Amino acid sequence: METKLIIVKAVLRTAESSSFVTHQVPSITVDIAGIPGDRHYGILRPATSRQKMYPRGTMVANRRQITVVSEEECVLIAESMGLPEIRPEWLGANLMLSGLRKVITSLSLGSRLLFPEGAGLICEGENLPCLGPGKQIADFYNQPELAAAFVKAAANSRGIICSIEREGTIQLGDICTIIPYKRGII
Amino acid sequence: METKLIIVKAVLRTAESSSFVTHQVPSITVDIAGIPGDRHYGILRPATSRQKMYPRGTMVANRRQITVVSEEECVLIAESMGLPEIRPEWLGANLMLSGLRKVITSLSLGSRLLFPEGAGLICEGENLPCLGPGKQIADFYNQPELAAAFVKAAANSRGIICSIEREGTIQLGDICTIIPYKRGII
Numbered sequence: 564m565e566t567k568l569i570i571v572k573a574v575l576r577t578a579e580s581s582s583f584v585t586h587q588v589p590s591i592t593v594d595i596a597g598i599p600g601d602r603h604y605g606i607l608r609p610a611t612s613r614q615k616m617y618p619r620g621t622m623v624a625n626r627r628q629i630t631v632v633s634e635e636e637c638v639l640i641a642e643s644m645g646l647p648e649i650r651p652e653w654l655g656a657n658l659m660l661s662g663l664r665k666v667i668t669s670l671s672l673g674s675r676l677l678f679p680e681g682a683g684l685i686c687e688g689e690n691l692p693c694l695g696p697g698k699q700i701a702d703f704y705n706q707p708e709l710a711a712a713f714v715k716a717a718a719n720s721r722g723i724i725c726s727i728e729r730e731g732t733i734q735l736g737d738i739c740t741i742i743p744y745k746r747g748i749i
Numbered sequence: 750m751e752t753k754l755i756i757v758k759a760v761l762r763t764a765e766s767s768s769f770v771t772h773q774v775p776s777i778t779v780d781i782a783g784i785p786g787d788r789h790y791g792i793l794r795p796a797t798s799r800q801k802m803y804p805r806g807t808m809v810a811n812r813r814q815i816t817v818v819s820e821e822e823c824v825l826i827a828e829s830m831g832l833p834e835i836r837p838e839w840l841g842a843n844l845m846l847s848g849l850r851k852v853i854t855s856l857s858l859g860s861r862l863l864f865p866e867g868a869g870l871i872c873e874g875e876n877l878p879c880l881g882p883g884k885q886i887a888d889f890y891n892q893p894e895l896a897a898a899f900v901k902a903a904a905n906s907r908g909i910i911c912s913i914e915r916e917g918t919i920q921l922g923d924i925c926t927i928i929p930y931k932r933g934i935i
Contacts, residue, residue: 624914672858691933724935728810747877
């Protein structure tokens, strides 16, 4: 049986902390708080409307450090929206992978993503689509209705959020090893 | 319908870093790395044989900060072993809860445990029983065979591991609110 390799097809980071939009770089070096200088860097961050169990703005553990999408799902979303492409930059992705057997969005919490130079990420769960990336897509194609269309089209295929488990560098072209969560690996 | 409250029946911490055995205290104040001064305190910790994806001793994110057991499961394990009691101290527990509808061991990854003064924990998954606590039980009852018997008896009922999401104090007698994981609360 041929085993398909999972490849890092794009490595990205935010250019400034005022926007979630990312741009491609050759590599990122992550520490335990994320990508130094990136918008989502930090051991703590303020709670948002996603964590309704805490008052908004309360400082909580930052598990939203790294956004991972798959090339196959970007194609799926584009096809569903009738567009030529969806770029990982518009989704605020930090990594775009290709070659997964299943969509990465269905990866279970606690699964690991490992990279050749040592970096290790933990899957914190599915990233639910919202209007922010939709607006980027709408602006690029100059079609305002695409913002809401994205939220619908990207349901179950907008990728995952990860936090750092082990520090290291992740390079464009790296082979990624995914270890699904199983009991007892805490 | 009567709703049963979930109560903190014991609060515990390690006395020294050389042993996982805990002792009861009136309260603990947790920061983002755990219980300051406790054996399991730290943002990072060395990988053990549980994380076979990393070389042993590699520094990785410390998600093993807080051990939570339930009073009902301690009783279950004791009954299964034919013993009068299993104390949370012997399990290295930091919190013993009572009043959950289901066993706490089956709580899903990413669920939250919230406390009245603001502290919030995230469930990192099930704590698999090992020989360490079994030896404590064997020593106390002076029956060496109890060590291995514990590992068998405590399968699926040895509680969970949590990490800190929000800093704060947890007191004996606090009411704990459990929020099961659902998509999008990252």
